[in-house]
Amino acid sequence: MPTYNPPLRDMQFVLHEVFNVEAEFKAMPAHAETDADTINAVLEEAGKFAAEVAFPLNISGDAEGCTHNKQDYSVTTPKGFKEAYATYVEGGWPALSCDPEFGGQGLPHTVNQCLYEMLNSANQAWTMYPGLSHGAYEALLAHGTDEQKKTYLPKLVSGQWTGTMCLTEPHCGTDLGLLRTKAEPQGDGTYKITGNKIFISAGEHDVAENIVHLVLARLPDAPKGSKGISLFVVPKFNVNADGSLGSRNPIFCTGLEHKMGIHGNSTAQISIDGAIGTLVGQPHKGLAAMFVMMNAARLGVGNQSLGLTEVAFQNALAYAKDRIQMRSLSGTKAKDKDADPIIVHPDVRKMLLTAKAYAEGARALQVFCTLLLDKAHSHPDEKVRADSDELVALLTPIVKAFVTDNGHIATNACMQVFGGHGFIKEWGMEQFVRDNRINMIYEGTNTIQSLDLLGRKVLGNQGATLKKLGKLIGALVQEEGVNEKMAEFINPIAILGEQMTKFTTEIGFKGMQNPDEVGAAAVDYLRVAGHLVFGYLFARMAQVSLRAIANGSTDPFYTAKLQTARFYFAKLFPETVLLMRTARAGSKVLMDTDAALA
Incomplete structure (x- = not known):
């Protein structure tokens, strides 16, 4: 059976030593009272909930799955899920980073991100029930009417x-301009919504008394394409004037998807038959409103893969220390045993360190992004807010695609550490692989994220935002460029930073002549950008660790961090060389292939 220990020490390192979040929060009036002790206390309790309440339900929830009642369209979640959710609500966890005006605790998004990392390690399927709720909250907070x-x-x-968010239809996924769900105005400020949606995570369940669906639909006078989409809030139960629940709205789960993973979450097929809803935001501007939820979800999906990478690594590491197979190539290490533990073998260590590096890099990136979100929402300086918002927009597709791709690599590597046992259910490893696989697909496939990064976020403003990221990296290079102890961490990002400008310009120029060149290069480009960001963050973590050691610390944590950083730069970061070469190979070898794909 797998185990899980919340990585509180590494979270505290990233939060307090790398990003000094307490000082950052003091500059934001809404969070000025949030100190390190408060953050640490909250995360310690969050870790207890994740490890002691959510995690024990992970394997059983996967085995049991959700049950659909075709007679009344209800869905029953796995045993223990409803009770765990009640405990979660009782503890006040849904309100952690929400606005106090609506009953929230008002803590920074950065703290909430750490809570959700631990919940995703513990039980991704269960975590999707409260996780999607937070996205709906953000969308309504930004675009809802006072009454909503x-x-x-x-x-x-x-x-x-x-x-929930109800976007996808049987005939269209990412291309939402093709959706057919209709909204008919009723003359009283309400609309009757009719259509069919699929792949709706947490679309029906028994953990809460009502479900607030955010539904994309078309008004009768809507123009074609994505410019004709409006957003509506459609509750499972209509809400009376006094806030109590009223009649059942005809928005029903007609079936559950049979999935590769996340069996404990009800991925619903939804039929909407004249359900009553109200307009969110402006007519035909639904995508802009929904993108608040979608962008939050994309950061959340990256966090799901971070969580799974962490828990997979923990269990693979424990197994590698215990499992004995063969002798070390450099001589017997465990003389009292019939064979050496497999952790002595170089390639086993490579798999373990790959997962560790991708977990620690992703954790730093998630904190970086959510701190930017806190600045974008709460900083008193308008320029800081604008710059932070622009930078997190650039990083969002990297979080979604790079972190989930890495999660796929890492969870598979950790399963491989187990050998044949990794393929067996009771060890839990194959579930981490299966659960992670959806993260590369939903909320816009990783190829879509790559096109968004290169086409919109980089080339769309002639690289202006990329240059802002480059300035951050350049400042670190300038600060540490003459420090010999930092050379192994600084030189790689300095070189790639310079190459990135030429690389981007080259692809942009080719794309002006043939747009397929952008499509052909985008996935490789995002991965190069991901390594540049990870490299910057690992260099910052190495900087802090070296300074701690220089100041007399004997904490092995800092030595471990430096070893992980060295591994990352030696074994993972060099992938950028190959990626730039394959990106430059162009579109011809892909598009001039009619005979090969006949």
Whole structure:
């Protein structure tokens, strides 16, 4: 059976030693009272909930799955899920980073991100029930009417109600301009929504008394394409004027998807048959409103893979220390045993260190991004808010795609450490692989994220935002460029930073002549950008660790961090050389292949 220990020490290192979040929060009036002790205390309790309540339900929830009742369209979640959610609500966890105006605790998004990393390590399928609710809260907070906020936000914040986003239809996924769901105005400010949606995570369940669906649909006068999409809030149960639950809205789960992983989450097929809803935001501007939730979800999906990478690594490491097979190539290490533990073998260590490096890099990136979100929302300086918002927009597709791709690599590597036992259910490793696989697909496939990064976020403004990221990296290079102890961490990012400018310009120029060149290069480009960001963050973590050791610390944590950083730069970062070469290979070898794909 697998185990899970919340990585509180590494979280505290990233939060307090690398990013000094307490000082950052003091500059934001809304978070000025949030100190390190408060953060640490919250995360310690969050870790207990994750490890002691959510994690024990992971394997059983996967085995049992959700049950659909075709007669009344209800869904029953696996045994223990409903009770765990009640404990979660009782502990006030849904309200952690929500606005106090609606009953929230008002803590920074950065703290909430750490909570969700631990929940995703513990049980991704269960975590998707409250996780989607937070996205619905963010969308309504940003674009809802005063009445909608009054009606829905306090219940979403408390966790009494949960939320979903209903986008995908049987004939269209990412290309939402093709959706057919209709919204008919009723003359009283409400609309009747009719259509069919699929792949709706947490679309029906028994953990909460009401579900707040955010539904994309078309008004009768809507123009074609994505410019004709509106957003509506459609509750499972209509809400009376006094806030109590009213009649059942005809938005039903007609079936559950049979999936590769995340069996404990109800991925629902939804039929909407004249359900009553209200407009969120402006007519035909639904995508702009929904993107608040989608961008939050994309960061959340990256966090799911971070969580799975961490828990897979922990269990693979423990197994590698215990499992004995063969002798070390450099001589017997465990003389009292019939064979050496497999952790002595170089390639086993490579697999373990790959997972460790990808977990620690992703954790630093997630904290970096959510700290930027806190600045974008709460910093008093308008320029800081704008710059932070612009930078997190650039990093969002990297978080979603790079971290989930790495999660795929890492969870598979950790399963490989177990050998044949990794393929067996009771060890839990194959579930981590299966559960992670969806993260590369939903909320926009990783190829879509790559096109978004290169086409919109980089080339769309002639690399202006990329240059802002480059300035951050350049400042670190300037600060540490003459420090010999930092050379192994600084030189790689300095070289790649310079190459990135030429690389981007070259692809942009080719793309102006043939747009397929952008499509052909985008996936490789995002991965290069991901390594540049990870490299910057690992260099910062190495900087802090070297200074701690120089100041007399004997904590082995810092030595471990330096060893992980060295491994990352020696064994993983050099992938960028190959990626730039394959990106430059162009589109011809892909598109001039009609005979090969006949």
